[in-house]
Amino acid sequence: MRETNETNPEAAGRVPGGGVAVPGLEAWFVEEVLPLEAALMQFLRRSGRNAHELADLRQEVYLRVCEAAKRQIPRPVRPFLFTIARNLLIDQMRRDSVIPIDAVSDIEALNIAADIPGPDRAALARSELRRLRAALENLPPRCREVVVLRRIEGLSRPEIARRMGISDKTVTEYLTNGVRALANSLYAEDTARRPG
16 A cells, blocks of 8 residues: 555655654755745845855855744745844844953943043033023022022922021922022023024
């Protein structure tokens, strides 16, 4: 009696348990995947990789396709192949952008920007500080003192009230009026500076 695909799973390129037998996998690969090589290489070339990397990328794509096909042959093949290629390129870009810390003996060689502001940001900050100082000087003395103690020195309202000998309610009024006056002063300068 001759075995058929129904009576012999290996004859159909399958092994018991749902996997694909190696001879069946090879035939599938030659018939379905290899004809897509030209399109795959064109896709990989568009990624901007050099010629040396392209062959390695192609082989890695083929390896991943075969590993997946051992479990179950993908249908349709083309979108599966290009999804693997795209994911492989994404993985490589991620790896390329990460520098392991032990690969650099001198941290200065990384040329990482420090948290120190550049000259332009420092000049802008000094200018804003001068504007704030001028706006603070325009506040009434007691109001200015409350704003400085609360916003700059970080004292609580009860601490300010005790230090200045005034009520909490008065501290709140001075603070509200002072912050409002500062905002109006600084905002008015900003709108006056903008080209209209």
